[in-house]
Amino acid sequence: MTDVLRAGEAARVAGVDEAVSLDELRLAARNHGMPLEALRHDLTPPGLHYLLVHYDIPFVDPSSWRLQVGGHVRTPLTLDLADLHDRPRVSRTVTLECAGNGRARLLPRPVSQPWLDEAVGTAEWTGCSLAALLDEAGVLDGTVDVVFTAHDHGTERGVEQDYTRALPIAEALSGNVLLADEMNGAPLPPQHGAPVRLVVPGWYGMAHVKWLRDIAVLPSRFTGYQNAVAYRLRADADDPGVPVSRIQPRALVVPPGFPDFMTRRRIVDAGAVELFGRAWSGRAPVVGVELSVDDGLTWTPAALGPETSRFAWRSWSFAWDAVPGEYTLRVRAADTEGVQPVDQPWNLQGMANNMAQRVAVTVR
Numbered sequence: 001m002t003d004v005l006r007a008g009e010a011a012r013v014a015g016v017d018e019a020v021s022l023d024e025l026r027l028a029a030r031n032h033g034m035p036l037e038a039l040r041h042d043l044t045p046p047g048l049h050y051l052l053v054h055y056d057i058p059f060v061d062p063s064s065w066r067l068q069v070g071g072h073v074r075t076p077l078t079l080d081l082a083d084l085h086d087r088p089r090v091s092r093t094v095t096l097e098c099a100g101n102g103r104a105r106l107l108p109r110p111v112s113q114p115w116l117d118e119a120v121g122t123a124e125w126t127g128c129s130l131a132a133l134l135d136e137a138g139v140l141d142g143t144v145d146v147v148f149t150a151h152d153h154g155t156e157r158g159v160e161q162d163y164t165r166a167l168p169i170a171e172a173l174s175g176n177v178l179l180a181d182e183m184n185g186a187p188l189p190p191q192h193g194a195p196v197r198l199v200v201p202g203w204y205g206m207a208h209v210k211w212l213r214d215i216a217v218l219p220s221r222f223t224g225y226q227n228a229v230a231y232r233l234r235a236d237a238d239d240p241g242v243p244v245s246r247i248q249p250r251a252l253v254v255p256p257g258f259p260d261f262m263t264r265r266r267i268v269d270a271g272a273v274e275l276f277g278r279a280w281s282g283r284a285p286v287v288g289v290e291l292s293v294d295d296g297l298t299w300t301p302a303a304l305g306p307e308t309s310r311f312a313w314r315s316w317s318f319a320w321d322a323v324p325g326e327y328t329l330r331v332r333a334a335d336t337e338g339v340q341p342v343d344q345p346w347n348l349q350g351m352a353n354n355m356a357q358r359v360a361v362t363v364r
Contacts, residue, residue, distance in 0.1 A: 011111070031050075032051050046186075059190075073140060091125065095247075128178065133215075145217075151211040193208075193212070276318075280313040295328035329358070
C-alpha cells in the first residue's frame with residue numbers, strides 16, 4: 001500500500017469490548033499527564049506538566065543548533081541561540097492542553113494515546129517574539145501560512161516525516177506567539193523541546209512545535225500530514241473534517257479526599273469540603289464555572305478566581321457540605337462563546353473532546 005493511501009486511512013475505532021492495546025500502553029508509558037492534584041500549582045513544575053512526544057526526544061546540541069527562517073521573505077535568516085537571546089525577551093503564562101485530552105473516555109474509543117483528563121499544564125514560557133522575527137525577515141505580500149519543522153522524526157500511518165505544523169499568517173503575526181527557550185524561569189528541558197520550541201497561546205498542543213529547526217513562510221496553504229490528515233475534527237472516514245485549532249472551554253477539579261489505589265475513587269469525611277480547581281479556554285475568556293454533585297442533574301455556580309493571564313487557567317472554588325453517601329462530581333466551564341458540554345462530542349480521531357470531568361466520591 002502506498003504512503004499516500006495509508007496517510008488517508010481513517011483513524012481506527014476500538015470495538016465495543018476491546019481493551020486498551022499494548023501499543024496504546026507503550027504510548028501511555030512514554031507520555032504522561034499531569035496528576036490532577038498538581039492543579040494546586042499556579043505554574044506546573046516541568047516534571048508534572050503533561051508531555052506528548054510524537055516520535056523520539058531528539059538530542060540537539062545547543063552549541064551547534066541553528067534556526068533557518070526562509071521562504072516567502074525578503075531576507076532569509078540563520079540564527080543561533082545567542083542571536084535569539086540578543087533579541088528582546090518576552091514571557092507569557094500559557095496553559096497547554098493536548099488536542100487528544102479525554103480521548104480514552106469516548107465511546108467508541110478512537111485508538112491512539114489514551115488520555116483521560118490530565119493532558120494539561122500551565123507554565124511561564126520565555127523567549128523572543130515570532131512576529132518580531134518575521135518582521136525582521138520581511139514577510140512578502142501574498143503570504144498564507146508559516147510552517148514550523150522539528151528535529152523530531154518518525155513515521156505515522158506509513159508516512160515518514162519530520163514533525164511539521166503550520167499556522168495561518170495572521171496568527172503568526174498576532175504578537176502572541178513565542179520562540180521559547182525557558183520554562184518557568186529555567187532552561188527548557190529536553191522533553192519539552194530544548195533548545196527552542198514554539199508556544200502558540202490559546203491553541204491545542206499540536207501547534208506548539210518542539211525542537212524547532214526551520215521556519216518557512218509560504219504563499220500557499222500548507223498541506224503537510226499534521227495539518228491535512230492528523231488533527232482534524234471528522235465525523236467519519238469520508239468526512240474531510242475541519243482542522244483542530246483553539247482550545248475549547250474546560251474545567252477540572254482537584255479530586256478531594258484520598259484515593260483508592262486501583263479505582264482512584266475518592267474517600268472524603270462528611271462535613272465541609274472545600275473543592276478547588278482550574279478552568280481555561282483558548283477560544284474566549286472564561287466567565288464562569290459550575291459544579292454538580294449528582295452526576296450532572298443539578299448545577300451550582302462556583303466562585304471564580306481572578307484572570308492572571310488571558311491564556312492561562314483561572315482558579316475556582318466551591319464549598320460543599322458533604323453528607324454520607326455515594327456521589328459523582330462533575331464540573332464545567334463557560335467562556336463568552338458558550339458552555340462546556342456534559343456529554344461527549346464524539347469525533348473519529350478523538351480530538352478536542354471537552355466533556356465534563358466525572359469524579360466518583362464516597363463520603364463517610
